[in-house]
Amino acid sequence: MKLVVTGLSKSFGAVRAVEDVGFTLEGGQMLALIGPNGAGKSTCFQCINGQLQPDAGRIAFDGRDVTRLSVAARARLGLGRTFQIAQVAASLSVGQHVALALAARDPGVWHGVRGRGAGADPAELHAWLERFDLGALAGRLCGELPYPELKRVELASALALKPRVLLMDEPTAGMTRADRRGLMAIVKQEAAGGLAVLFTEHSMDVVFGFADKVLVLVRGRVIAEGAPRRIAEDPAVRAAYLGMAAVGAPA
Numbered sequence: 001m002k003l004v005v006t007g008l009s010k011s012f013g014a015v016r017a018v019e020d021v022g023f024t025l026e027g028g029q030m031l032a033l034i035g036p037n038g039a040g041k042s043t044c045f046q047c048i049n050g051q052l053q054p055d056a057g058r059i060a061f062d063g064r065d066v067t068r069l070s071v072a073a074r075a076r077l078g079l080g081r082t083f084q085i086a087q088v089a090a091s092l093s094v095g096q097h098v099a100l101a102l103a104a105r106d107p108g109v110w111h112g113v114r115g116r117g118a119g120a121d122p123a124e125l126h127a128w129l130e131r132f133d134l135g136a137l138a139g140r141l142c143g144e145l146p147y148p149e150l151k152r153v154e155l156a157s158a159l160a161l162k163p164r165v166l167l168m169d170e171p172t173a174g175m176t177r178a179d180r181r182g183l184m185a186i187v188k189q190e191a192a193g194g195l196a197v198l199f200t201e202h203s204m205d206v207v208f209g210f211a212d213k214v215l216v217l218v219r220g221r222v223i224a225e226g227a228p229r230r231i232a233e234d235p236a237v238r239a240a241y242l243g244m245a246a247v248g249a250p251a
């Protein structure tokens with residue numbers, strides 16, 4: 001798997017949110033997109049997942065140009081993302097939510113071909129829930145879950161679709177350090193199995209603890225790219241973005 005982004009640019013009126021951004025992401029890698037507020041992380045992220053159309057640039061997925069494809073078409077090719085569990089899904093149980101995601105992987109279920117409604121195979125569902133330490137919570141309503149567990153349900157549901165690239169926009173926002181690390185450890189395991197991961201992140205312990213590669217954006221442009229240790233020591237990064245105090249030692 002290879003995701004190649006070249007010359008990505010997007011403006012909003014006079015604001016050049018993203019300018020000439022490029023990078024390569026391969027299977028098994030975790031790439032963190034970082035930068036100060038307003039640097040263009042979300043805009044870049046949304047151009048890649050298809051929510052926004054870039055003004056210029058190309059996004060190639062395994063050699064195929066996906067720049068003009070819809071979110072759904074990208075997802076079908078294996079470009080997956082985590083979604084925040086919306087209000088409507090809050091009334092589903094954990095088991096139901098994950099079962100829907102598992103079933104959605106198989107279009108036959110939706111077309112009634114298998115005649116089993118939207119149910120996943122119970123044994124597969126059980127194994128999947130256990131993998132995310134959600135077995136004991138299967139009957140709980142998503143809307144009543146503590147935040148870290150809810151984030152695990154979102155991740156379990158996104159990965160149930162078996163993406164080859166997982167896009168996560170601020171996956172650990174609002175979590176404690178321990179919960180952040182717990183969630184990202186699961187993602188890291190998936191990456192070890194060949195999944196490519198692109199995530200935006202503000203928590204430096206997550207960036208330096210889990211990313212294989214870091215891309216630093218400042219005012220829409222890439223100012224540095226490389227291994228976390230190199231990025232942490234990069235004077236331009238320290239000066240332009242992180243600030244001396246904010247850069248922790250790489251984990």
Ligand SMILES: Nc1ncnc2c1ncn2[C@@H]1O[C@H](COP(=O)(O)OP(=O)(O)OP(=O)(O)O)[C@@H](O)[C@H]1O
Binds near residue numbers: 015035039040
């Ligand atoms: N829909 C929009 N309309 C107008 N300007 C926008 C829009 N979305 C983003 N911008 C502007 O583009 C620039 C980049 O914003 P973006 O949200 O991509 O940055 P970010 O790095 O994700 O920031 P944050 O860390 O605060 O979420 C900012 O100046 C922002 O105000």
